[in-house]
Amino acid sequence: MARKTTNQKAWFLVVPVVVLVAFNAVIPLMTVVNYSVQETFGDNVFFWEGVKWYEQVLHSARFHASLLRQITFTGIILAIEIPLGVAIALTMPKKGFWVSVCLVLMALPLLIPWNVVGAMWNIYALPELGLLGRIINGLGINYNFTQQPIAAWFTTIMMDVWHWTSLVVLLAYAGLRSIPDAYYQAAKIDGASGWAVFRHIQLPKMKRVLTIAILLRFMDSFMIYTEPFVLTGGGPGNSTTFLSIDLVKVALGQFDLGPAAAMSLIYFLIVLLTSWVFYTLMMKNEEQ
Amino acid sequence: MAKITLQDIRHSYIDNPVTEDDWALKHMSVDWADGTACALLGPSGCGKTTLLNIISGLLDPSEGKVLFDGKDMTGTPTDQRNIAQVFQFPVVYDTMSVYDNLAFPLRNRGVSGAALESRVHEIAAMLDLEETLHSRASGLTADGKQKISLGRGLVRADVSAILFDEPLTVIDPHLKWMLRSKLKELHQQVGATMIYVTHDQTEALTFADQVIVMHEGTVVQIGTPVELFERPKHTFVGHFIGSPGMNLLPCEIRDGAAFFAGTRVETDHAVKPAGAAKTTQIGVRPEFISFADQGVAVEVVKVSDAGRHSIVETQAGDHVIRLLLDEGEKAPEGQAFLHFDPGHTQVYADGWMVE
Numbered sequence: 001m002a003r004k005t006t007n008q009k010a011w012f013l014v015v016p017v018v019v020l021v022a023f024n025a026v027i028p029l030m031t032v033v034n035y036s037v038q039e040t041f042g043d044n045v046f047f048w049e050g051v052k053w054y055e056q057v058l059h060s061a062r063f064h065a066s067l068l069r070q071i072t073f074t075g076i077i078l079a080i081e082i083p084l085g086v087a088i089a090l091t092m093p094k095k096g097f098w099v100s101v102c103l104v105l106m107a108l109p110l111l112i113p114w115n116v117v118g119a120m121w122n123i124y125a126l127p128e129l130g131l132l133g134r135i136i137n138g139l140g141i142n143y144n145f146t147q148q149p150i151a152a153w154f155t156t157i158m159m160d161v162w163h164w165t166s167l168v169v170l171l172a173y174a175g176l177r178s179i180p181d182a183y184y185q186a187a188k189i190d191g192a193s194g195w196a197v198f199r200h201i202q203l204p205k206m207k208r209v210l211t212i213a214i215l216l217r218f219m220d221s222f223m224i225y226t227e228p229f230v231l232t233g234g235g236p237g238n239s240t241t242f243l244s245i246d247l248v249k250v251a252l253g254q255f256d257l258g259p260a261a262a263m264s265l266i267y268f269l270i271v272l273l274t275s276w277v278f279y280t281l282m283m284k285n286e287e288q
Numbered sequence: 289m290a291k292i293t294l295q296d297i298r299h300s301y302i303d304n305p306v307t308e309d310d311w312a313l314k315h316m317s318v319d320w321a322d323g324t325a326c327a328l329l330g331p332s333g334c335g336k337t338t339l340l341n342i343i344s345g346l347l348d349p350s351e352g353k354v355l356f357d358g359k360d361m362t363g364t365p366t367d368q369r370n371i372a373q374v375f376q377f378p379v380v381y382d383t384m385s386v387y388d389n390l391a392f393p394l395r396n397r398g399v400s401g402a403a404l405e406s407r408v409h410e411i412a413a414m415l416d417l418e419e420t421l422h423s424r425a426s427g428l429t430a431d432g433k434q435k436i437s438l439g440r441g442l443v444r445a446d447v448s449a450i451l452f453d454e455p456l457t458v459i460d461p462h463l464k465w466m467l468r469s470k471l472k473e474l475h476q477q478v479g480a481t482m483i484y485v486t487h488d489q490t491e492a493l494t495f496a497d498q499v500i501v502m503h504e505g506t507v508v509q510i511g512t513p514v515e516l517f518e519r520p521k522h523t524f525v526g527h528f529i530g531s532p533g534m535n536l537l538p539c540e541i542r543d544g545a546a547f548f549a550g551t552r553v554e555t556d557h558a559v560k561p562a563g564a565a566k567t568t569q570i571g572v573r574p575e576f577i578s579f580a581d582q583g584v585a586v587e588v589v590k591v592s593d594a595g596r597h598s599i600v601e602t603q604a605g606d607h608v609i610r611l612l613l614d615e616g617e618k619a620p621e622g623q624a625f626l627h628f629d630p631g632h633t634q635v636y637a638d639g640w641m642v643e
Contacts, residue, residue, distance in 0.1 A: 188365075
């Protein structure tokens with residue numbers, strides 16, 4: 001038998017990637033873990049606190065409230081953006097000149113920086129100055145997103161739908177374009193109705209891209225910060241204070257580093273766990 | 289069940305066709321009597337699928353009419369034409385079970401209850417799908433999926449015609465045989481008009497009573513397998529059908545006879561002066577050539593064994609002439625003379641048989 005060659009120098013080849021991962025993921029994350037179990041009064045003096053901050057965050061009414069707002073917000077925008085995106089993708093032309101026009105129009109909102117989107121909608125929706133604000137008020141509806149929680153929610157949701165539905169459209173459109181013509185021809189021969197074509201051909205063939213679309217929109221909207229921060233600043237009151245806005249208030253506003261670190265980790269685990277469970281369920285179904 | 293007629297059909301995929309090559313289907317009129325088993329035979333890209341899609345209404349012809357039993361159906365949507373079509377690659381509804389896949393075309397037409405169930409079971413039994421009837425269709429092999437596609441085509445009992453677009457391409461060779469005889473059997477049982485597109489001559493000749501040979505968008509010959517074999521109307525048919533194909537040799541026409549390389553060749557039909565024809569050729573199948581004491585002088589180049597007979601390759605000047613010898617017959621070596629059976633030797637002017 002040939003002797004196995006051992007050369008410990010090979011370890012040097014993986015050093016770059018180890019350093020990279022350490023600096024961009026492991027060290028920052030462990031710093032947060034470090035903060036979440038200790039109390040500090042500055043000067044690098046730390047006191048061990050165990051799971052105290054975790055208990056505090058999990059029992060805090062304020063955390064519950066922002067988590068509930070966050071889940072509601074994500075739920076609403078998913079319920080709007082996914083069906084709307086699929087519907088738009090279904091009506092887009094399949095070939096010819098208008099395909100490129102539609103694709104460019106759809107891609108435009110995705111190219112605008114997030115704080116610009118916030119600023120745009122802020123001005124757009126202002127009751128006195130903004131086009132949208134004036135139109136709504138002109139219709140006889142009293143609308144002022146800086147003072148009414150419902151108006152603030154409405155504007156934030158509209159903004160997110162405007163900004164991100166395109167992503168769902170593009171993914172769904174790509175899924176639809178990958179369906180061979182023979183499927184539509186066979187459906188015609190079989191006498192299938194438009195609904196049956198959607199239910200039995202288009203929807204199943206879009207399943208993978210829609211899974212990705214839902215995951216991306218779930219993660220992005222669950223971590224949303226910049227746009228509502230610029231638009232409403234979390235207000236009026238706390239009505240649009242979503243998890244990340246709340247987290248920044250705790251960490252940088254009050255400088256409660258321990259509770260903020262514990263909150264970050266709980267937040268991180270919620271996103272990770274939900275995404276994992278969702279993806280596993282969708283893919284398990286696929287294999288059957 | 290219906291008689292299908294194509295009247296002066298032309299089709300182009302280009303908006304404003306200019307040259308003859310712009311037409312995917314050049315001018316044609318074809319009739320299918322009720323209950324025909326017909327094969328459309330031709331190489332890839334000759335317009336077979338286009339023709340099929342025009343019959344089923346998936347495609348509207350640029351010109352001409354489609355008639356079912358004399359009734360104009362041009363422009364009638366596919367689902368109202370009462371046509372079944374099976375495609376080259378399997379199409380299954382992934383989310384449904386095999387049973388639901390087979391039942392789908394019937395359910396869409398309002399069939400339900402015992403009638404639906406017995407019909408689905410009948411088709412499933414015919415295609416050996418009974419064991420997998422209640423599993424998800426997406427989990428099956430390509431063979432299995434294509435059987436479902438076939439099943440969906442066959443499940444409706446009252447169709448005007450069933451169209452097959454190279455349905456056995458993805459099927460394993462041993463299953464191919466079985467399915468082909470199943471289709472033939474089924475045709476005898478139900479007597480529906482069946483049109484079967486293929487580029488495989490064996491498939492066409494075993495399946496059909498009538499074969500339509502297509503080439504570059506035109507119908508070159510319509511006939512029974514025997515007619516195509518014995519009297520090919522066009523050099524393309526002679527070349528495409530048969531293995532090896534017909535020998536085609538350039539010839540000269542004078543004094544009412546054909547001459548190849550200076551040797552007079554007897555043909556069944558009196559040879560008219562070729563007139564304006566650019567090329568004239570003699571066509572004779574390898575099956576109808578034998579060695580003789582005099583005739584066309586050749587040199588024997590190669591003999592290859594093909595089982596029941598052997599294929600002899602000979603050379604006359606620049607031209608290769610192939611002939612078949614039965615088992616046991618021996619080919620001479622070196623110089624030899626060939627005799628062409630006059631009853632099966634035709635003259636072709638610009639590709640078309642001179643009659």
